[in-house]
Amino acid sequence: MGHIKKGELTEEEKELLEVIGKGTVQEAGTLLSSKNVRVNCLDENGMTPLMHAAYKGKLEMCQLLLRHGADVNCHQHEHGYTALMFAALSGNKDITWVMLEAGAETDVVNSVGRTAAQMAAFVGQHDCVAIINNFFPRERLDYYTKPQGLDKEPKLPPKLAGPLHKIITTTNLHPVKIVMLVNENPLLAEAVALSKCYKVMDLICEKCMKQRDMNEVLAMKMHYISCIFQKCINFLKDGENKLDTLIKSLLKGRPSDGFPVYQEKVIRESIRKFPYCEASLLQQLVRSIAPVEIGSDPTAFSVLTQAITGQVGFVDVDFCTTCGEKGASKRCSVCKMVIYCDQTCQKTHWFTHKKICKDLKALYEKQQLEATREESHEENNGKLDVNSNCVSEDQAEAETAIPQENSNPGDSAEGEKETLRSEAGQTDRPDPPAGPQSSEE
């Protein structure tokens, strides 16, 4: 094939670039099997077909091109962009992930010295930034599944590598989510397996800090997950179902306002125990967290998440009250003040939420009243009467089923306003239960 020159495309290669934008994967596949098509050909700007596909957000095209040997690290673009940079700029999370799995290097810079993550952050593609910053190649974990040096046994049993990798690459660092991921895998949810895992993570943490291109973010993440695993081990030692007990402890709210004090303390303690006190990330975290009284904002979880995933602002997205997962859209039908991924998360939280649900409902109604007052003159003429909106105590406890109507997780503020208006206009009774009820103790 020889050296590939920019802009010297065959007719079939020109057609391939067209097809990537507008055609089908089958058409592209046919062209790729032609001997007149080089998978890493360059257009006049130095863009490969893979870069085109990434930029245009064509996931299946990217996968097809990679299967045909596309070079994920081609760096011939006139401004030094790589396929990963195009993927991250396009904001396509799946394509970003596919590029990383195909071996895209994350520290390559463009002609103005920016990495893919920095470019994505610059244009506000924070999900892609999080994916890049949290990517950890499976091979680096698999290294520990083979005996090294004088060891007879590998440090990590091979069967644990998959489940552990899933946890390591998560961008949701909520302690409840991590314990849930452990709990749902029988291989992981036992003390011996977890202690092997946390020791490996401590080794990776050490490596991240000692290598020349130190990665404090990854080191902190490994250390933090290691701490959560050690908590799991402590609870597992006490007997059956103890991870459920840990989840409950992490969720239990204090009587005054439902704030999960133990959870906050666990996260703060994990950060403080980071073994490299000279790390600037540690100092930055401690500076942000130390002056905050427990129960005030920002929480240790939000500070840690921001530092590790690069995610900024918890305002425009809805996070599950139980597990911190993004894009939660199911509101508690009684108080409408908390939001969950699904009924499982809601049921898990109910034992503590039920103690403050009614107070939150009162708060919600107060806010609702204030909001509607502003509009009531033209829209409702004061028809709204919140005092008739009283539910008996038992009824309130039973009605925690998730309403169906909240299907716009992207825009909670608007969504809430929408609910307010429609309720003020039609009825002021709470939504009827829409599914199995979770009133059990």
Ligand SMILES: [Zn+2]
């Ligand atoms: Zn959840």
Ligand SMILES: [Zn+2]
């Ligand atoms: Zn509620």
